[in-house]
Amino acid sequence: MDSRLNLTTRPRRLRSTSEIRNLVAETSLSLEQLVYPLFFTHENAAEKTDIKTLPGLARYNVNGLLKEIEICLKLGIKHFALFPKINDDLKNSNASEALNAAGLVPQTIRLIKQKFPEAHIFSDIALDPFSSDGHDGLVRNNQIINDETVSILTQMALVHADAGADFVSPSDMMDGRIGAIREALEENGFQKTGIMAYTAKYASSFYGPFRDALDSAPRAGDKKTYQMDYRNIKESLTEAYFDIEEGADIIMVKPGLPYLDVIQYLSQNVNTPIAAYNVSGEYAMIKFAALAGAMDEQKAMIESLYAFRRAGARIIFTYFAKQYAELLAKGL
Numbered sequence: 001m002d003s004r005l006n007l008t009t010r011p012r013r014l015r016s017t018s019e020i021r022n023l024v025a026e027t028s029l030s031l032e033q034l035v036y037p038l039f040f041t042h043e044n045a046a047e048k049t050d051i052k053t054l055p056g057l058a059r060y061n062v063n064g065l066l067k068e069i070e071i072c073l074k075l076g077i078k079h080f081a082l083f084p085k086i087n088d089d090l091k092n093s094n095a096s097e098a099l100n101a102a103g104l105v106p107q108t109i110r111l112i113k114q115k116f117p118e119a120h121i122f123s124d125i126a127l128d129p130f131s132s133d134g135h136d137g138l139v140r141n142n143q144i145i146n147d148e149t150v151s152i153l154t155q156m157a158l159v160h161a162d163a164g165a166d167f168v169s170p171s172d173m174m175d176g177r178i179g180a181i182r183e184a185l186e187e188n189g190f191q192k193t194g195i196m197a198y199t200a201k202y203a204s205s206f207y208g209p210f211r212d213a214l215d216s217a218p219r220a221g222d223k224k225t226y227q228m229d230y231r232n233i234k235e236s237l238t239e240a241y242f243d244i245e246e247g248a249d250i251i252m253v254k255p256g257l258p259y260l261d262v263i264q265y266l267s268q269n270v271n272t273p274i275a276a277y278n279v280s281g282e283y284a285m286i287k288f289a290a291l292a293g294a295m296d297e298q299k300a301m302i303e304s305l306y307a308f309r310r311a312g313a314r315i316i317f318t319y320f321a322k323q324y325a326e327l328l329a330k331g332l
């Protein structure tokens, strides 16, 4: 019996060899598109402290951070996002250390830029590492107050821009902060400083390991009155329109993997480049699953990074950046 199907189209033809698969691949993933988030703290801490819930990652003191950045630059990583752990005795309810021009963050940005002018820096703009309440905004009578917070974030952005940050990255989700920061940057001669807005940042349990790494969990309550509700997608476009109109150069969706629909939705509706944040909990899921022998770590990493590109992210913030760079360096 002849079982031959008389097919005109056989999609498997384009999957038949790796050369053909590479020829027709719809997306690519290069180091140029990755941003490596790094945790750091004051010089009197150990050069490198492992983070229990983020296997393979560490928190560095300033010297350790400079060494790590040098290694990453040699591997071809060009973009870094900096996240500080501030000593408890510098935290207060006004988050005043956030505005200290001689504080840990601006000093470290200056050092990095002096030593490695080619390193491209995204500095985080939010109050949680500096606030004794652990919230991204000021807390008054158990409320996160918007407008006063925006005025502090605006001054903070100027301090970081002056230190040499290439992009300031407001991750706080206060209303109106992008416009206020853009206006202040323009007025103070920082026309070249970019704004990467955390536009659709959801209140998420996937930030758990990050808050461990920085000891930045809210002391009371949660972040649901400012971060987005995970039941919503249309609201992300409202946020995107505001941020773009107010002067954002790049908009971000965060977390990443559980929110690929949001990335795709925004990429189909706006032209501003979209960054995805492959957050700490997503990294931990793959690492711990691999440690338990449940899946192949490298393959799961690469597959999920490509998922961001397929969804429409141009830029990916990922804790896997160094591991991916090491694989490329080995020719894999």
Ligand code: PBG
Binding pocket: 124, 125, 126, 127, 128, 136, 171, 172, 206, 207, 208, 209, 210, 211, 278, 279, 280, 281
């Ligand atoms: C805080 C901030 C958070 C992350 C980046 N900036 C945590 C939060 O909002 O509580 C999370 C990143 C991650 O989980 O990898 N402004």
